[in-house]
Amino acid sequence: MPNKDKVKIAPAEGKLGVLIPGMGAVTTTFIAGLEAFKRGLGKPIGSLTQLGTIRLGKRTEGRSPAIKDFVPLARMEDIVVGCWDIFEDNAYQAAVKAGVLEPALLEQLKEPLSAIQPMKAVFDQKFVKRINGPNVKTGGTKMEYALAVMEDIRQFQERTGVSRTVMIWCGSTEVYHEAAPVHDTVASFEEGLRNDDPEISPSQIYAYAALKSGVSYANGAPHLTTDMPALMELARTMNLPVCGKDYKSGQTFMKTLIAPGLKSRLLGLSGWFSTNILGNRDGEVLDEPGSFRSKEVSKSSALEYILQGDLYPDLYKHFYHKVRIEYYPPRGDAKEGWDNIDIFGWLGYPMQIKINFLCRDSILAAPLVLDLVLFMDLAQRAGMRGIQEWLSFYFKAPMHAPELYPEHDIFIQLMKLKNTLRHMQGEDLITHLGLEYYD
Numbered sequence: 001m002p003n004k005d006k007v008k009i010a011p012a013e014g015k016l017g018v019l020i021p022g023m024g025a026v027t028t029t030f031i032a033g034l035e036a037f038k039r040g041l042g043k044p045i046g047s048l049t050q051l052g053t054i055r056l057g058k059r060t061e062g063r064s065p066a067i068k069d070f071v072p073l074a075r076m077e078d079i080v081v082g083c084w085d086i087f088e089d090n091a092y093q094a095a096v097k098a099g100v101l102e103p104a105l106l107e108q109l110k111e112p113l114s115a116i117q118p119m120k121a122v123f124d125q126k127f128v129k130r131i132n133g134p135n136v137k138t139g140g141t142k143m144e145y146a147l148a149v150m151e152d153i154r155q156f157q158e159r160t161g162v163s164r165t166v167m168i169w170c171g172s173t174e175v176y177h178e179a180a181p182v183h184d185t186v187a188s189f190e191e192g193l194r195n196d197d198p199e200i201s202p203s204q205i206y207a208y209a210a211l212k213s214g215v216s217y218a219n220g221a222p223h224l225t226t227d228m229p230a231l232m233e234l235a236r237t238m239n240l241p242v243c244g245k246d247y248k249s250g251q252t253f254m255k256t257l258i259a260p261g262l263k264s265r266l267l268g269l270s271g272w273f274s275t276n277i278l279g280n281r282d283g284e285v286l287d288e289p290g291s292f293r294s295k296e297v298s299k300s301s302a303l304e305y306i307l308q309g310d311l312y313p314d315l316y317k318h319f320y321h322k323v324r325i326e327y328y329p330p331r332g333d334a335k336e337g338w339d340n341i342d343i344f345g346w347l348g349y350p351m352q353i354k355i356n357f358l359c360r361d362s363i364l365a366a367p368l369v370l371d372l373v374l375f376m377d378l379a380q381r382a383g384m385r386g387i388q389e390w391l392s393f394y395f396k397a398p399m400h401a402p403e404l405y406p407e408h409d410i411f412i413q414l415m416k417l418k419n420t421l422r423h424m425q426g427e428d429l430i431t432h433l434g435l436e437y438y439d
């Protein structure tokens with residue numbers, strides 16, 4: 001039985017609006033999934049909110065409800081999606097071009113997918129160099145674009161009658177930038193919007209418009225968006241949750257599975273070489289050095305944080321870590337990743353591990369999008385504001401408080417996520433101590 005106070009959570013009544021900048025491979029795979037499930041054409045494999053359970057109380061109690069029965073999540077059927085993209089294709093045409101899902105499945109979903117027409121994007125080729133498209137807002141200042149996105153949000157909410165809205169970035173990866181003085185405060189940021197400051201990116205314009213409109217923001221790409229003081233200040237004053245960044249779907253997912261295991265057995269690491277080939281539009285964008293730099297930084301940090309070289313100098317202080325991404329069009333979305341891991345054991349004897357992951361990028365990312373929008377909506381209804389560190393589970397480079405190091409170990413991340421849900425519902429947190437079974 002719950003023995004603590006529950007967090008007050010507003011009910012998930014009505015429809016949930018999900019607004020997505022970027023309607024490419026991940027977004028169309030996500031939307032097609034929602035429509036397919038409604039028709040009984042598949043299951044949401046990979047989604048913790050739909051298929052996960054949560055153990056409550058002692059192991060002897062036998063209480064393990066489904067997560068979606070334990071916390072008041074919006075139902076998948078209640079999600080209404082709206083998108084922006086620089087291309088005019090509707091979601092059906094975009095899904096066909098993305099080439100992730102079988103044409104036969106897409107044909108069955110043609111009607112609902114064709115109904116989703118992207119709104120005109122806020123785009124600046126200085127931030128995404130390899131692509132350009134006609135469906136963009138033109139002739140305004142950055143502030144005018146932000147106001148136009150707010151108007152898009154308002155019209156979407158009015159047209160669909162949604163009762164709550166979350167925004168999640170599934171657009172291309174922008175070039176690497178660090179926070180600049182314009183990102184210091186809401187006032188300096190708004191001044192920068194009015195003056196077309198070159199340090200303000202399109203993703204920051206969407207995020208600003210979302211937060212100003214009472215809409216939470218999640219960042220699925222590795223670039224800088226809300227992780228700067230101005231937008232964090234705005235999130236706090238608007239009482240809104242934010243999270244990011246960069247979906248942990250493929251190679252980094254593998255990395256954060258293997259590295260905690262090596263560390264648990266105190267096996268040393270001398271090198272980790274990761275490379276992969278992919279041929280989708282994301283791969284094309286990442287072929288450009290500025291966008292690749294955003295990805296490289298986000299992919300590189302996990303091992304250092306998990307292995308804690310300062311605490312384990314004999315094992316992890318000096319390993320060589322290299323990450324490569326090669327654009328290779330024949331593969332499309334069917335990415336292939338190789339990891340060569342040089343480890344050492346007793347008396348320093350070397351060993352190797354090879355991983356060859358033949359994955360599908362968007363098939364792995366779509367369930368993460370679903371979970372994130374449902375959990376962000378839950379967080380918003382529970383009055384949780386600012387960085388949602390409990391959602392680190394989903395990200396390669398989790399946002400975290402400035403005084404903390406990010407938690408990358410996927411098993412700790414999952415425990416943190418589930419304990420957050422237990423906390424919300426007034427259940428005991430699970431420590432795995434278990435001495436009471438042996439008294």
Ligand SMILES: NC(=O)c1ccc[n+]([C@@H]2O[C@H](COP(=O)([O-])OP(=O)(O)OC[C@H]3O[C@@H](n4cnc5c(N)ncnc54)[C@H](O)[C@@H]3O)[C@@H](O)[C@H]2O)c1
Nearest residue numbers: 022024025026085121171172173221247249281282361365
């Ligand atoms: N497993 C994964 O697929 C995975 C994992 C981690 C991160 N990501 C990130 O998710 C994002 C989406 O991946 P994808 O495979 O769907 O890419 P994609 O190239 O298929 O789709 C991105 C879409 O965003 C659009 N776009 C670019 N800038 C825009 C803007 N300013 N406004 C509106 N639309 C814009 C593009 O036209 C394109 O249609 C990428 O940033 C990618 O790095 C994907």
